[in-house]
Amino acid sequence: YALDLLDIKSFLGTFTKCCQETGILMVVKCRQENTALKDCLVGYYSDPSFYEECKAEYLKQREEYRATGIKKKRQKFTPNV
Numbered sequence: 025y026a027l028d029l030l031d032i033k034s035f036l037g038t039f040t041k042c043c044q045e046t047g048i049l050m051v052v053k054c055r056q057e058n059t060a061l062k063d064c065l066v067g068y069y070s071d072p073s074f075y076e077e078c079k080a081e082y083l084k085q086r087e088e089y090r091a092t093g094i095k096k097k098r099q100k101f102t103p104n105v
Contacts, residue, residue, distance in 0.1 A: 028068070032064055032065065035057070035060050035064045036061060038057050038060070038061075039057040039060075042057045
């Protein structure tokens, strides 16, 4: 899903830019960008193989934490705006 992540970053970057440019009016002015981002995310969330991949990653991290007691730092998701 590494290549697909570029799609999400693209939609997220477009939505973020719109929100930053319009300020408080983002609720009205960025509806199209918000809808595109939501549609993209829903596509991933409803994909069973993506769900299983996320579940496997979570279980792996949980197993490491239970063995070591040390939490793994989360990766920060930052769009290229």
